[in-house]
Amino acid sequence: MRSRLATAAWLYLLPAFVLLGVFLVYPVANTIYLSFFSGRDMSTFVGFDNYRYLFTHPETLVVFRNNLLWLVLFTASTVTLGLILAVLANQVRYEAVAKAIIFVPMAVSFTASAVIWRFMYIYRPPGSEQTGVLNAALGSLGFDPVPWITNTSVNNYALIAAGIWMWTGFALVVVSAGLKGIPAEVLEAARVDGATEFQIFVHVILPMLRSVLLVVAVTLTINSLKVFDLVYVMTFGNFQTDVLANRMFKEMFTFGNFGRASAVAVMLLLAIVPLMLSNVRRFRREE
């Protein structure tokens, strides 16, 4: 009886496990293996050469720097903005509308968002009429227009801003749900004790949102490491804006170098493994 039950259970699991095995587990292992090879047919063993290349070439070092920029700025901004907006929106009657407005970009593709933001950043030489919102605004304040996409000292921030526009809604919605979970009596008690709203925020709300904020931060960190579409469509990684995921795509299809592409992917995995373990650990604790 028991063994028959177990057999039935395996039948329920089989399709999922076959798909996961063939399209996720095996390919990950194979990619790690391939990262030590090179050549068109991936038959030449090259040891750590592909990795050595990544860590010694200026062009790929920029990729690491950019992912670090994304990781820090994108994650910090989306979480902070999401938290602030959640707390502010929580106090007004049109909260649902405000949240929906911030959240809408989440429903749209990165590709469409990339078009939207390229349009925002249109640059025309000084003296001609600016048709991009940002440069027109700068012009009306008396500043020269900035080539947001091609100027290497601002373009990474310009791309990250587009990412923040897309993902703040995610942080907002999740934090807001956490906020609703704080019992009103707790906040009332603090108010009765004479705490100011700011003290309540720092000493009551923040500690109670700690685990929610952590979940949001981990999710957004993972997204910052995997960012691809925005960069691919906005710059294709040119003008020193390349990131790991786009670099991998380039190594694959522009340079036809599967070994090096695999090494780039493995770097991505190494960055994500700690976050994966923290997710697994938290899940076990919660169960």
Add this chain to the structure above:
Amino acid sequence: MSRETVALTRSERMVRAVSRGPLHAAIIAICLLWMLPSLGLFVSSFRPRDAIASSGWWTAFTTPFEFTLANYEQVLSAQGMGQSFLNSLTIALPATVFTVVVAAFAAYAFSWMEIPGRDILFLVVVGLLVVPIQLTLIPVLRMFASAGLTGTFPAVWLAHTAYGLPFAVFLLRNFFVALPKDLLESAFLEGASHLRVFFRIVMPLSVPAIAALSIFQFLWLWNDLLVALVYLGGFRSVAPMTVTISNLVSSFGSEWHLLTAAAFVSMVLPLAIFFALQRYFVEGILAGAVKG
């Protein structure tokens, strides 16, 4: 007496309104700021080519009014966005159904069947949740190439289904384990089979979770660029809208009358789904995030 109270509360209300002025101003300003980029795209997509090229979209509301549907006509027919719209549907709809069905069976087994090592196996699924698909592209592409599947819809259906499974199994399993235990156990005692319990009890009770997952997964696939780019190989006949738009960007990077209309065509369906079914979409996100 009553007049006094009213006066008092009214002045109190005034003070309150004034002191909350900055709060409202901040929220409304941020909301306007957030809408601005999409608004610019939307307005521009209806402006004639010359007008877009020579003036900012915010000038469109001053006379002379110049609006047109020509951009849409052009992207839908000449630039292939009409075909791409159908391709996006052809990719996203079946793959969503496959993901939900396969995940539902697995989630049921994880929740209500006895399997040795069940918890460890499920932890593997939790781990797979965050594995970047970049780690799979090369081996899977080589597999598809040797099977002659590159550039075909079945290739992306398979890949999308597999990639969507960790999240789908995770979400559904968390919902299934929370179903009332007594209900299922009494069904088993009466001799109901697993298949019967699955279809007659678990599925009907899980409509909200299935809806949330389906909407989330559909939008995710609709918006995908990477998987389509890699496994469909950029063939125009099978390209979804994301691929077509990114091709338009690289070949007509400053033809904004085309790009704005094309981008908006790709946004129509997600926006409609979002506004009609926002609750389910948000539930999908919360279910994935709060525990994940």
